[in-house]
Amino acid sequence: MAKAETIKKRAPVTARRPPVGASPGTLIADPAARRSELRLTLMSPDKFETIENASIDDVNAHCHAWPVIWLDCTGLANIPLIEEIGRIFSLHPLALEDVVNTGQRPKVDFFEDHAFVVVRMIDDVTAHRYEQIAVFFGRNFVVTFQEREGDPFDPVRKRIESSMPNRLRARDADYLAYALIDAIVDSYFPPIETAGELVDSIEDQMLRAADKHQMRRLHELRRDANVLKGVLWPMRDALATLIRNDVSYVKPETKIFLNDTLDHSLRLIELVETQRDMLTGLIEMHVSLSQARTxxxxxxxxxxxxxxxxxxxxxxxxxxxxxxxxxxxxxxxxxxxxxxxxxxxxxxxxxxxxxxxxxxxxxx
The missing domain is CATH 1.20.58.340 (Magnesium transport protein CorA, transmembrane region)
Incomplete structure (x- = not known):
C-alpha cells in the first residue's frame, strides 16, 4: 500500500467505441491494446496438453479432437485473430464487439450453443486498475480473452495438471468455465481484506492522534470501496443470471458450484459495504476529533x-x-x-x- 501522504493518480478510463453508424459487430482495436498471444489447453479425463504461443492452425487441428479445450487469448490488438477465433467457435459478433470494447459492465448473454460472460478483476491494486475478462463457453470449449498478462487462473491450471482423480478434467466445459469465474471472484478477497486491515490501522491511529493525512487516506479508501461496489453488484447479478438459465450446455450440477461462487460474491459485497460504513463513520469521527481539538x-x-x-x-x-x-x-x-x-x-x-x-x- 502507498503511504498516506502519497496521492495516487488514476489514469483516465476511456472506452474505445466503433464509429457512429458502424455495422453492429464491427471490431476496432484500441491503439493501446497489447499484442495478442494464445495459450491452448487440451483436456481429457486421463491426460492433458498445453501449447504455449499457439497458432490458429493449432486451434483448428485440436478443437474437435479433445473432449474439452481451453483457449486463452492475452492481448486484444490482433483483430483478424479474434475474428478467426470467433469463426472457429461460432461466437456471436456482438459478443466479440464487447470483447474488444473493454469497460463493459459484468453481464451474461446466452446464445444458441454458447454463453458469453463478462467479468472484471483487479489487475493492479496500488494503481486501482481493473481488467475486463471475457469468457465464452459451450459444450466442449472455453475461450477467454484478457486485456494483458497476469490473471488469477494459476490455481485452475495447477488443478488441470494434477494427478488423477481430476474432477476438472473429468467434467465438461461448463465446469471449467465455473472454475475460471470462481477464481476471478475469489481474487477479490485478498485486496479487500488488506483494505480492511488498513482501515483498522487508521482507526487505531486516529484514536491516538488525528492528522490531516488520515483524512486524505480515508477518502481514497472510500472511493476505492465505491468502485468495488460498482463492480461487484453487477457481477453478482451476472452470476445469478447464469444460475437461473435453462440452456442445455450448463448442467444442473454445475449450477450448484456456481451458487457457491454467488455466495462468495455476496460475501465480498458485505465486506465492501461494511468497509464503506466504517470509512464513513471514521471520516465523521475525524471531523469531530478535529473540531474538538480546535x-x-x-x-x-x-x-x-x-x-x-x-x-x-x-x-x-x-x-x-x-x-x-x-x-x-x-x-x-x-x-x-x-x-x-x-x-x-x-x-x-x-x-x-x-x-x-x-x-x-x-x-x-
Missing part, C-alpha cells in the same frame, strides 16, 4: 485571555503617569515603598483566583 485550543486561548485581561487592566492603571505630589488622589501608590512587589502579588492573586474559579466551574 475547540480545546480556542478554550485554552480564551481562558488565557480572560486571565490576562484584568492583569492588563491593572498594569495599565498603575502605568499611568500621574504625579502624587500634585494631589493625594493622583496615584499615591507610586510613592509606596513596596508598591511594585505589592502590585505583582496582587496581580498573581487575581490570576490564581481566576484559575481556581475556572477549575471550580470545571472549565479547566
Amino acid at each position: 475547540s480545546d485550543v480556542i478554550s485554552y486561548l480564551t481562558i488565557v485571555s480572560v486571565i490576562f485581561i484584568p492583569l492588563t487592566f491593572l498594569a495599565g492603571v498603575w502605568g499611568m503617569n500621574f504625579d502624587p505630589e500634585t494631589s493625594p488622589w493622583n496615584m499615591p501608590e507610586l510613592k509606596a515603598q513596596y508598591g511594585y512587589p505589592a502590585a505583582l502579588v496582587f496581580m498573581a492573586v487575581v490570576a490564581l483566583g481566576l484559575v481556581a474559579f475556572f477549575r471550580w466551574k470545571k472549565w479547566l
Whole structure:
C-alpha cells in the first residue's frame, strides 16, 4: 500500500467505441491494446496438453479432437485473430464487439450453443486498475480473452495438471468455465481484506492522534470501496443470471458450484459495504476529533485571555503617569515603598483566583 501522504493518480478510463453508424459487430482495436498471444489447453479425463504461443492452425487441428479445450487469448490488438477465433467457435459478433470494447459492465448473454460472460478483476491494486475478462463457453470449449498478462487462473491450471482423480478434467466445459469465474471472484478477497486491515490501522491511529493525512487516506479508501461496489453488484447479478438459465450446455450440477461462487460474491459485497460504513463513520469521527481539538485550543486561548485581561487592566492603571505630589488622589501608590512587589502579588492573586474559579466551574 502507498503511504498516506502519497496521492495516487488514476489514469483516465476511456472506452474505445466503433464509429457512429458502424455495422453492429464491427471490431476496432484500441491503439493501446497489447499484442495478442494464445495459450491452448487440451483436456481429457486421463491426460492433458498445453501449447504455449499457439497458432490458429493449432486451434483448428485440436478443437474437435479433445473432449474439452481451453483457449486463452492475452492481448486484444490482433483483430483478424479474434475474428478467426470467433469463426472457429461460432461466437456471436456482438459478443466479440464487447470483447474488444473493454469497460463493459459484468453481464451474461446466452446464445444458441454458447454463453458469453463478462467479468472484471483487479489487475493492479496500488494503481486501482481493473481488467475486463471475457469468457465464452459451450459444450466442449472455453475461450477467454484478457486485456494483458497476469490473471488469477494459476490455481485452475495447477488443478488441470494434477494427478488423477481430476474432477476438472473429468467434467465438461461448463465446469471449467465455473472454475475460471470462481477464481476471478475469489481474487477479490485478498485486496479487500488488506483494505480492511488498513482501515483498522487508521482507526487505531486516529484514536491516538488525528492528522490531516488520515483524512486524505480515508477518502481514497472510500472511493476505492465505491468502485468495488460498482463492480461487484453487477457481477453478482451476472452470476445469478447464469444460475437461473435453462440452456442445455450448463448442467444442473454445475449450477450448484456456481451458487457457491454467488455466495462468495455476496460475501465480498458485505465486506465492501461494511468497509464503506466504517470509512464513513471514521471520516465523521475525524471531523469531530478535529473540531474538538480546535475547540480545546480556542478554550485554552480564551481562558488565557480572560486571565490576562484584568492583569492588563491593572498594569495599565498603575502605568499611568500621574504625579502624587500634585494631589493625594493622583496615584499615591507610586510613592509606596513596596508598591511594585505589592502590585505583582496582587496581580498573581487575581490570576490564581481566576484559575481556581475556572477549575471550580470545571472549565479547566
